[in-house]
Amino acid sequence: MFVLNDREYKYISRAVYNYAKINLTEQKRPLIVSRLSKRIRELKMGSFAQYVEYLKDDTSGREFELLVDSLSTNFSHFFRESHHFDFLKDEVLEKAGREQLTIWSAAASTGQEVYSIVMTIKEFEEQRGRRINARLFASDISRKVLLAASKGIYQERDVEKVPRPILEKYFLRGTGEKSNLVKVKKELIGKVNFFRLNLNDKTYMLPEMDIIFLRNAIIYFDHDTKVELINRLHNYIKPNGYLILGHSESLSGISDRFELIGKTIYRRIGDD
Ligand SMILES: C[S@@+](CC[C@H](N)C(=O)[O-])C[C@H]1O[C@@H](n2cnc3c(N)ncnc32)[C@H](O)[C@@H]1O
Numbered sequence: 247m248f249v250l251n252d253r254e255y256k257y258i259s260r261a262v263y264n265y266a267k268i269n270l271t272e273q274k275r276p277l278i279v280s281r282l283s284k285r286i287r288e289l290k291m292g293s294f295a296q297y298v299e300y301l302k303d304d305t306s307g308r309e310f311e312l313l314v315d316s317l318s319t320n321f322s323h324f325f326r327e328s329h330h331f332d333f334l335k336d337e338v339l340e341k342a343g344r345e346q347l348t349i350w351s352a353a354a355s356t357g358q359e360v361y362s363i364v365m366t367i368k369e370f371e372e373q374r375g376r377r378i379n380a381r382l383f384a385s386d387i388s389r390k391v392l393l394a395a396s397k398g399i400y401q402e403r404d405v406e407k408v409p410r411p412i413l414e415k416y417f418l419r420g421t422g423e424k425s426n427l428v429k430v431k432k433e434l435i436g437k438v439n440f441f442r443l444n445l446n447d448k449t450y451m452l453p454e455m456d457i458i459f460l461r462n463a464i465i466y467f468d469h470d471t472k473v474e475l476i477n478r479l480h481n482y483i484k485p486n487g488y489l490i491l492g493h494s495e496s497l498s499g500i501s502d503r504f505e506l507i508g509k510t511i512y513r514r515i516g517d518d
Contacts, residue, residue, distance in 0.1 A: 247279055248279070248283045248286055248293055248294050249279075249293075250278060250279050250282075250294045251294070251295075254294040254295065254297075255275060255278065257301075258278060258301075258313070261301070261310070262313065262317060265310065266318070266444065266446065267445075268317070268318060268466045269466060269468045270317065282313070282317075285313075301313065311388070311389065314388070315388050315390050318387075318466070319462075319466070320388070320391050321355075322355040322359060322462075323404065324358045324361065324362050324404070325407070325408065326362070326461070327461065327493055327509075327510075329508070329509055330459070330461070330511065331362055331366045333490075333508055334363065334366050334457070335366055335370050338488070339366070339370045340370075342378055345379065346380065346381055347378060347381070347456045348380075348381050348453055348456050348457075348484075349363055349381070349383070349456060349457045349459070350384070350385070350452065350455045350457070350459065350482075351382075351459045352443075352445060352458050352459065352460045353385075353387075353445065353460060353461065353462065354385055354386045354392070354395055354440070355386055355391045355395070356394045357384065357391075357395030357430075357438075357440075359384075360384040360395070360438050361416075361438075364382065364437050364438065365412055365416050365434070367380055368434070380437075381439075381453075382438045382439065383439050383441070384438050384439070385442060387442065387443070387445070388442075389442055392440050392441075392442055395440055396435065397429075398430030398434070398435045399428070399429045399430075400428055400429075401426060402425075402427065402428060405417065405428055416431055416434055418431060445460075445463070446471065446474075446475065448478075449478075450478075452482055454481075454482055454483065454484045454487070455483050455487060456483075456484055456487045456488070457488045457490065458483055458488070458489050460479065460489060460490065461490060461491055461492035461495070461510075462493075462495070464476075464491065464495050465492065465494060465495055476497060476501045477501065480501070480504075480514060483514045484514070485514055485515075485516050486514060487513070487514050488507075488512065489504055489512045489513075490510065490511050491510040492510065493509075495510060503515055
């Protein structure tokens with residue numbers, strides 16, 4: 247491992263903050279050292295000083311993206327916090343009419359969240375014998391995770407907890423040397439619009455949503471960034487639409503324009 251001095255740490259954490267608003271606190275310093283030491287070795291460099299110079303010279307921004315990718319947490323799994331998918335089914339799909347439902351997975355990572363949404367809709371359609379007119383969006387700041395998401399290929403162990411009937415209906419199993427892999431069926435992948443989006447951009451080219459899944463992302467942002475982001479997202483949620491956060495996230499002290507109606511499920515308060 248290479249030694250990261252205070253100046254280099256400040257440069258890297260500042261740059262990541264300016265770009266993604268991800269807050270690399272002092273506690274994250276060992277993570278920076280371990281993850282970037284690997285990258286420094288790959289680049290056949292000998293120190294953080296050299297790496298910082300390389301970053302400064304990288305006008306394409308590619309290395310910078312790799313840096314943010316290597317420092318952000320992309321952990322996700324299918325039907326994570328399953329009560330949110332129960333809510334989608336019981337409250338939203340059950341009450342849906344003919345109008346189009348717009349649903350956005352706003353920190354989609356490698357796609358498990360949005361595919362869980364698609365599968366919930368498919369299951370509902372099959373059980374109720376009616377079509378849901380839904381438009382699905384999935385975005386992330388990282389091109390790397392989006393590429394993986396749009397391929398829909400996962401390790402067998404990633405789907406261990408997916409109920410067998412769901413697994414058999416919506417995934418294909420690899421054969422031969424790919425027998426440890428599964429792939430989401432094309433038909434489901436085709437239902438999702440994947441695109442790169444930095445949540446901290448000032449505006450988004452998106453329609454108003456019925457539901458935004460913003461789970462396990464704002465945990466990495468500081469208070470002011472959360473306030474700004476939630477205020478912005480308010481404009482992209484229909485009145486009485488929903489914002490769903492991750493298990494350890496909350497809007498308490500962040501916004502009073504939403505009401506808590508379930509476990510980390512918020513509803514945008516009427517018209518204003
Ligand atoms: C832990 S994953 C959450 C995945 C999924 N929502 C879930 O709950 O399982 C967090 C994701 O947020 C993304 N992210 C971090 N900062 C972001 C930003 N400024 N804009 C968009 N996505 C961001 C990361 O790239 C990462 O894929």
